[in-house]
Amino acid sequence: MGKEIDIKVKAKFVSKISKGFPLIVKESIANLNDLQEEGSLVRLVDENNRFLAKGYYGIQNKGYGWILTRRENEKIDQSFFNGKIQAAYEFRKSLFEDGETTAFRLFNGEGDGIGGLIIDHYDGHYVISWYSKGIYSFKDYIIKALQETVEVKSIYQKKRFDTKGQYVDEDDFVMGEQPEFPLLVKENGVHFAVYLNDGAMVGVFLDQRDVRRKIRDEYAKGKTVLNMFSYTGAFSVFAALGGAVKTTSVDLANRSLPKTIEQFSVNGIDPEAHNIVVMDVFKYFKYAVKKALKFEMVILDPPSFAKSKKFTFSAGKDYTNLLKDTISITEDNGVIIASTNCSTFDMKKFKNFIDVAFKEMNGKYEIMEQFSLPADFKTIPEYKEGNYLKVVFIKKIKG
Template sequence: MRNEMTVTVKDVLRNELAKGSPLITKYGLMSEIDAPEGTLLRLVDKDGEYLGTGYYGEQNKGAGWILTRNQDEAVGQAFIERKLELAFSRREKFFNNPETTAFRVFNGEGDGFGGLTIDYYAGFYLLSWYSEGVYSFREDVVAALENVVECIGIYEKKRFDTKGQYIEDDDFVSGERGEFPLIVQENGMNFAVYLNDGAMTGIFLDQRDVRQAIRTKYADGKTVLNTFSYTGAFSVAAALGGADKTTSVDLAKRSSAKTIEQFSINGIDFDEQDILVMDVFNYFKYAKRKNLNFDMVVLDPPSFARSKKHVFSAAKDYTNLMKETIDITAPEGLIVASTNSASFNMKKFTQMIDKAFKDKNQKYKVVETYSLPVDFHVDRRFPEGDYLKVLFLRLL
């Protein structure tokens, strides 16, 4: 039996919940919660009026998520099954598309259960847990998933270590163990993924629409620089779209082998591409010394990164990074500016970019904008959940 307690909230949180926000903020509570994570919270205002039921789970600045506004609705396996069934019905067209076999099937608070995401990879399902609180629902979630769909196998990622480090563990949950790399399709492109190898799988599914745009609209005949390239997915899209050459730069040593793998499974000669294991900040300096410039630069840094000589925070440093990018972009070239930082919105992002261009006395126009793709379903009452911001910028 799950623990449950009544918690009184301040007016500020009462007002946010009344607008439909599912987030239980720490600053909105009358007192700290003295209970184990996973405890159900029956939220009331200072007059004792019922506001909703959620669970306690420390995640970033939040203390948990609202699950239901019906005080008579029990939260258990049957509740989760209903959430999953609705979420899966929203993705029906993806399940019926043989050219895309990797996508999100459950997107946390967007699908009614904050702190939990579920991704589909060619018959396998990957659960990601973002707090100890949501992880306490593991048994019910796994049972519900197995009841709702046929699963070849289920894997999981625990992402709730308070030190910001991935919790190493056996990621396998149930069903059959996969043979990795598992080759998935995305709009007909091949990508190698690993569900059993640390925090990342090898591809960021939220950038699917951006990769498709690069491939079909912008890459043909161009020289493309992919910074913070990870496993080179943007480079693959550009090469398949007819790019003259791609250059992939990432500090992680394993990025080279991973990028070679992604090129190879798409029939691309990786020897014809440049793959550099190098600090991106140093590469910018190198490119300027060598007078290198590119027709297209993909700028998709992590929200926070640390190397031996550099500490990067998207919220503080994106403007300066954009200035460096402008310097090595060809006249009338294209910059794909992207961030997954949830600490600022699209308006703030565009202001940061605009400042960089003004400081460089360079004119530009926004060609296209992208946010999360439709499988990353967002609750319109909680726009903060739409964290992805991508601008295609043309130098004038």
Template sequence: MTNQQVRLRMSEEKRFQKGYPLILQDYIERLPELQEGELFDLVGAQGTYYGTAYYGVQNKGIGWIVSKDPVTQLDRAYFMKLFKKAYQLRQDLHDDPNTNAYRIMNGEGDHFGGLTVDLYNDQLLLQWYSEGAYSFRRIIYDVLMEVVQPRSVYEKKRFDRGGEYIEQDDFVMGETTTFPQMVKQDGIQYAIDLNDGPMTGVFLDQREVRRYLRDELAEEKTVLNTFSYTGAFSVAALLGGAKSTTSVDLAKRSEAKTIEQMSINGIDFEAQEIRVMDVFNYFNYAERHQMKWDVVVLDPPSFARSKKMSFSTSKDYDMLIERAANVTARKGTIIASTNTASLDMKKFKKLIEEGMRKAGRNYKIVEEFHLPSDFRTPRSFREFDYLKVLILQLKN
């Protein structure tokens, strides 16, 4: 049995010589008829072999390289080696008594794009981003049960099937669980639900930023947490000694979720302000009342829409920075974050510079964060490191 060959355009060969893992439709000469999950060999114009990939449609991608050596099947031994290595690379987190929620396999960063695996205490959550990746589910679950030995396993399917986008949660195996369940990162507790749509209750990739807010910024400060979701940044700030927090999010259930997160950490939520409100309307309110905060957290979704306006991080982050700077106290701090993969750090910094210019505020960047170590990314290709966080210290 041999794999079909897919030939690269000559102009794209250089990136694969460097080990690029994702194959886009535009990179290849012609796509033969392939089934989701079918293996194929990626070759150059002169027949040079660049790796074996599986076919899996994901956004503009049509496959991921999974082996630098020719293979005709991904068997149990392949996945056992893959997941054992990924699991061992997180040994420092396994050994950390204060953290039990983190990523144990991060797609292309662990050499199998289209799948992520997160550990929430003794429960696993798999997120599938293509039907091609999902076609290997049975053998992957079998291997993970042996390597990780979780109490229960959940999955989220996030891909197109026959032109229909699948966004589905499922319990897979093990013990059924009643949610919410409690997990912790750096000693902070979070209530999570693995069976409630695309969100779980906490963004695991912001672990290091929340720790920095708690340990380095929050003490005796007032904190405004915008696009606050379940209030995780507010909790971190209060546990770091913040005077007060204001959490603002348009989603109606954000209030109940924020109260829940504060309560499980022993925080008196009634002493904090929690607003279910459009963030930009709240900026208007704050400016009218001349309200200021020592620390402002900006962690917006890539795209948001309300009744009166829409917001895109790649186009409008300068406006967001301007509005935030207007409510930041003299010599205050802004935590500026984006998870928009298409917005690179250079452009992100340009948008921040423009927003600060419009606000008439001078600043310096005092810290820079990317994805934490458990969210492994290919070292040579920074575009897979989607998280960009800058700590902005205002000078005036």
């Protein structure tokens, strides 16, 4: 471990850091030119050289590094990483002991004390996501800590070094015994076929676990269900298993068709009994209106940003219009499940999008319940941006 670099924090940022904010933002650094090599340890000091915190320098789309400790004499060494991984494991011990769920998050960045590091668990196989060259420089420490904490069948990695948050496509396999793909994992007793070696997205988003269970257990029975931006059809699978009359899954990506068929099939569901549509979601809304199609439940889970040939979607600007399109094809007394993973606005603003959409459609609604991240996606109150997921179950009331 090299020499620590002193970073002078501008006066207006000192209070925020002192109160627990974990991200080192570029604008807070007075002596930016002193930062040379990503992975360097940094001591954050105020303009009077008083110690504030210690962290690492690593550029990602969010900032220039993360705080690791607020104890001046704490060493960032193997025992430091062992302690963080062990604490993360203890926090999720009940999930490791739950035979019905074998896919979940073991380590969630700053929520577990190391920003820029994500570790997901898939039935004893692990996927590590590195969000900067800075955190990647600690790779050996982190892998050793993981091996000393849990039984590791194999490790895969995703390097997300691009400052735009894009995936750097390199060999994913790190070590261990490679499983046969698809690897079948479980979530609340439901199977998912995942591919840990298949680029940035392995086949399922683990942060929607609580929402999927709620759909299956309480909302789907007897309903016609539309799943927009369906990806591999995980919501549709849970809806079908919950007794939905029929599901329709819509996604622009060509591979969504075989991937959704596969997810239905591994759960013993006949894919032929459901609709899987490869189409631009925005075009599908127009198609549904033209064909007078209406659904008793619509699941709306767009990416924060999406682009097709004719449409560009940004959650912060366009979610209200997306909801208006959704309202128009939802049956009276039907349910809209509105979801976003956009971290640039909070639940209050998201609910405002919902309110504006219904008012502009001259409609009435009732918010039935809401969800944020499940417990294994641990967050801290000092970094509200980390709690990005917002899901609202809305009943469209007959006017």
